[in-house]
Amino acid sequence: MSLIFSRRCEYALQAVLYIALKPQGEMSSIKEMTKKLDIPYHFLGKILQDLSRKGLLKSLKGPTGGFALGMPAKDMTLFHLVEAIDGVELTSKCVMGFPECSGKNPCAVHEQWADLRDGIYKMLVNKHIAEMAKDMKKPMYNSISR
Amino acid sequence: MSLIFSRRCEYALQAVLYIALKPQGEMSSIKEMTKKLDIPYHFLGKILQDLSRKGLLKSLKGPTGGFALGMPAKDMTLFHLVEAIDGVELTSKCVMGFPECSGKNPCAVHEQWADLRDGIYKMLVNKHIAEMAKDMKKPMYNSISR
């Protein structure tokens, strides 16, 4: 703490974006991504397996195998990914840790946090992978090819 | 994950607010707060010791001892407390986990997150304990007396 996403989730976002930037039909291998993105090999494997089981990615074994998006980039949102990895308690729980916190029963920063939380929620829901891929200007994503 | 503050920090905020609502001159004991706020006894002890060492609280041993604010409630901000417990990397680090992330070198949500991050930062800096105590309407803070 305190960061907004877990390490696991950060890696997931980086990798999914990498996969999304691949030309249609090509697959991305763990080996390839672990090098380009500097993510531990087996750890990345676990994360991508997890996303595959949940349908967000498709995987294929063998020499030409790897990972591809499990749905169109326009349909996959940040919310899908964060929900699958970290969960999205962030968008509902009291920031001061009280079990119940409402307008009638507010904590000391209830109003202010409600606004910020809504902003975060909107970002998660509205931002889809296609748009993210367009806005990404990181050098390690430049020459995406095996 | 994913919550914005650690457990430790949530407890700290709850306790400091409790202390701030005490009549001037009276001290709050761990025993008292652990009951009212439902926080593990020794864990709360550690947290308050930590805040005492950092000057945010004053402590006194013995039968009439306990904790009091280390500075006027108007001068102590959320930022002070969060910085002391969790650290405030949240207000500077890249949300996707990239080591460097700037306008020239943006990640996929750089712009959107910059706005939200500023909002969070402003809340932390501008919200002081005196105001928080005023806005707090939780039942466990109602009859504050030993």
Added chain:
DNA sequence: CTGTATTCAGACTGACTTATCTGTAATACA
């Protein structure tokens, strides 16, 4: 001065996160 209530200090435990290691199953290609 004595007893008691409190903070203070350190070691310890359990759960979770972040990896790492070793081996197995599936697939493409020569």
Added chain:
DNA sequence: TGTATTACAGATAAGTCAGTCTGAATACAG
């Protein structure tokens, strides 16, 4: 058919976080 390449699975290890336990130091009340 065999071999290389890849994802998959399970065990293990190190680090951090949350919480517990025991006892010492300190200060007040009588």
